[in-house]
Amino acid sequence: MISFTEYSKIANNYCICYFGISDEYLLQLKNLKPILEREFPDLVIYIGCKDDKIEFLKECNHVLKISELKIRKNDFAHISELRCNGSTHPIEDFIISAGLTNFGLQPETPEKTTKCVIITKGSHPTKPLEKDKIEKLKRIATSKGMYCECDTDVNNSGLVMGVESVGLWQAASAGVETHLIPTGAGTRLYKLMLPKINILHI
Secondary structure (H helix, E strand, C coil), rough: CCCHHHHHHHHEEEEEECCCCCCCCHHHHHHHHHHHHHHCCCCCCEEEECCCHHHHHHCCCEEHHHHHHHHHHHCEEEEEECCCCCCCCCCHHHHHHHHHCCCCCCCCCCCCCEEEEECCCCCCCCCCHHHHHHHHHHHHHHHHCEEEEECCCCCCCEEEEEEHHHHHHHHCCCEEEEEEEECCCHHHHHHHCCCCCCCCCC
8 A cells, every 4th residue: 555655745646548549638638738737737647648649749748659668657546548438539538537527629710722632531430431421522612612632631731621530630630621520529629629610412
């Protein structure tokens, strides 16, 4: 049993971990971290991830790779590992459990370009887009005078459309016009955290 003196040293250390395959969850945690720190100023909040996913949390303080966390696990009073259950979204579940009510992002709108990226696939449980829906999205983009790319880098995009994914989240959280095709479990989370996003039913 840990002594009271030792516990007092770690009582405010809290680590939220995600080791799954949906890399955009790490970006969502990165966006949530300053909100959590504002709501719980007494806590020192860490994010844990797979060793090879640390790039998604760059410019974010208090980040631990799983190899480091295994060594330092006794430095935390609480370690919360988020897992996908195939029906609800683990980030949304965490937000509810934390009692957060004001967590919408309000990014500035970047300069508009004519590049449109269509993101056709994400990670389970998000379903990929069927060919006919991809063609519909292409027609939407061309009607706006834009040229289309599928599943490419979203940098310098003026419009991004598609399913839950790293690219879609990056674009939306950077203020790019973004249209989510709801094929996964995170539609409500995307709308809550990204109020300007459009949910496009096609």
